[in-house]
Amino acid sequence: MADPAVTILFEGQPLACRPGQSVAAALWDHGVKVLSHSPKYGRPRGASCARGHCMGCLMRIDGVPNVRACNAPVREGQRVERQDAGAVYGRPMQAALANTGHLLPVGFYYKWFTKPTAVAKLFMRAIRPVAGIGRLPDEAAWRGAPPPPRSRDLGRWDTVVVGGGAAGLAAVLAGEGRTLLIDDSRLGGGQRREALDLAAAGEGDPLAGLHRLRRLRAVLHERDALVAAAPHVTRAAATTVVGCYQPDMLLVRDATGLAVARADRIVWAAGALDQLGLFDDHDLPGVMGPRALYRLAGRDGIDLRGRSAVVWGHGPDQWLSAALLHARGAQVVLALDPTAAPDDDALATAGRLGWRLLHGVRPAAALGRAGSLAALRFDDGQGGARREAACELAVMCGRGKPVYDGAYQLGADLVLDPLRGGYVPRGAVAGRWDGDTPAGLRLTIAGESAGATLADLLQEVTP
């Protein structure tokens, strides 16, 4: 580990951090896992998706409210504070609300105190301060602050491929014409490439016996090298699509700001999101999915030495998560879902590396201590055969949820299919959909975004 070189101020207290880390990761390394409290019930929350999607890590950074600490790099002298959105009438009031919440109306459906009019007005006045998360930005954050750099126009392309994983790279190599590859990971090969590299570099080479993951790693490297050498391809790394506008416009963001690209053909291969499952208190800090782990243990390099981690689920992401955790020095407990297919390679690796195994279990509850995860409770899915595993990190490797928002915004017709993890293009075959949108764009949806799993992709790349 490099020497600490950056000092941030967390609620007035100086903390030494490694440059390049996110604020959320730096706080994790200093034992701070509770980054926010939920607005209504004041539930502790932390970095959960680690890719700027959820609201677990919204913090006030340098006087700006609601900054996602998982995506904010640490900077010298940075002021980081937790926002206490819901506790307008005090934490005890919020705790009381959490305990009696079942008596209250849901969301915005308030049937109480509607009359007389004076009472309704008082009620509106009383509930208004509860709304909202952050307070307004500090004046110093906006008055006289330099404007962001002028946005760039990336121009029109024959093809834009969104996503640099196995499916995206394959699409780039199969395509023709001037092609722009937009990839939100730093290294080519998508979010798993860095995880695979780190796992392979771990003590005892945790990947040594996991042949299909080794093969995936080789394929990602090979395709990435081919893409890098292809003269017709421009690669935008660490770049995220932040909005799509019909018929053919992509709004993207990288470290320098926003840019716009348009294309005759778009390939949406943006992968999938973690799906943690809806068990009790799954929102406790410390519960996350494999993709969050790849970010936090990969790009952010959080300190996992000696930490206890439960990796629940099935499929290759479970084995990759376990291998990565092992490589980073964590104590691994593997909890296999009843549907997990027996995988001799993987079981042999677990035996070789000394991972504890729990067979045929489903998550029932996350158990907390001091606001973050202390153990995971399992049962057999019917409430029987309860077991607990102590852990401060739980990686839930269920079915990934296809990333559908950009495809939808470009005009794809999606349908909810739980067997394929969520919203997938209607009529997708074998993890792929091709066609024209109503607005006339040639659109391809591929890989996990079209409902494929990593296991499907491995099947494809395994000789």
Add this chain to the structure above:
Amino acid sequence: MIPLPEGPVPATADAVIVGGGINGLAIAYELARRGMKHLVVLERDYLGSGSTGRCGGGIRQQWTTEENIRLAQESVAAFEHLAGELGLQTFFRQGGYLMVTEDESQLESMRKAVALQNSCQVPSRFLEPRECLDIVPQLDVSRLKGATFCQKDGTAYPFSVVWGYAKAATRRGVRIFIRTRLLEVKHDGGRITGVVTDRGEIATPLLINCAGPWSRSLAAMVGVQLPNRQERHEIMVSESCKPFLDPMVISISNGIYFSQSMRGEIVGGIGDPDEPHWDRPVQFDTRSQLRFAVRFARALTDYWPPARKLRLMRQWAGMYDVTPDHRPILGGVPGLEGYQMACGYSGHGFMLAPMAASRLAKRITTGEPDGIIDSLSLARFARGDIEADAFVVG
């Protein structure tokens, strides 16, 4: 109780109301409250899906024609008690409307408007630019020339109002059919006889056109030509923050408006002179445009610079149903019995609906003349009896 798109429509009804937005539902509720039975509301999509659910929820009394002022005044009074009447919070909050201008030439008409509003007992007042800072701290007043403010104006949550009316109407026996399309209107010898929907036919002597941007094509089905045209307008919400902004801020010089909702979000939009207008529903294009987000962001950060560091969460577009004088078309047409309409609200249907619905329902059930309804009939265009309101923004 639950308006789910299941089952056929009834074979007969005393009235069919087309449009499940605030106008259709408020009229259904008001008719039921006055004792009408067997009422059916048809909605092509979900409740509030047309214009109501896409609007900014503003309610103001600062207009430049006496009729609009009077209508809005009655509506504000209605909104004050609406939650109690409907049994559901509407999130109506009287944070005021601050109407600003950068254009010196508008000051004269603004002062005149305030005088007219005051003569109608609307407590508006004229403000010098610096005085705006007492109402909206950190507003950039450097380019402003003047403003008017009325504390009694405010905002409400459109979906609560829609569902409040829907539930109150349902309790009084109104049947609401969502995801139901009107295919044809049957009329014979100058009288309405029924409608055909994709869930079956309904024989009815009374059809009430509350179809918002679709009202022109619905009217055409019975041979009534409306002068309305449909304009696309876009709107956005920001992330939610703790309360910081009390009033709705509107610029009558560049068309931006923004307020803070009861959820803490900034809700706002801006008109665009380059937006197209349409007269056939098939052309409506409510897909979001990046152009809108950029124009709004520029105007918002110019007017209120702290917004530089806040974030836009989502944007959407809706249609305005616009008449030549920017005032609604209410009531029937001569020579066609059983046809009534409440449309052409020109972007302020949400704020006028409660009052207009109540008056129109009374007009329909009692047959008594109503000064305001009758002055807003379609016939005014043929008479050339129109006076446009100058304070129209968005």
Add this chain to the structure above:
Amino acid sequence: MSKRILCRCEDVTIEEFGKAYRDGFAEMEALKRFTGVGTGFCQGKGCLCESALELARLRGIDPSQVPLTNIRPPIEPLTFEELASLDLPPLVGEMEAAPRGDDPEVGP
């Protein structure tokens, strides 16, 4: 107290979602507006599929029968200063060829 959270941004539990359903909000469009699912900071990334599946279960229908609610741009929250830094894009799509309004002056 232990809770099974469906939507983290708005703190909506599975039980509360069911309660709103039984209160008459039987469609995703209505459930979204009244429980807040899909309208918080994540804009539905964490809860839209989950909520739609729960609605399918409550109604006893196949998940494919639950219509998708509109997923409006952008995908990630964007600061107003970032957006203001963009060159003004044209109206795109069919709007490029649509007739122009000659009077934009109407509004709330």
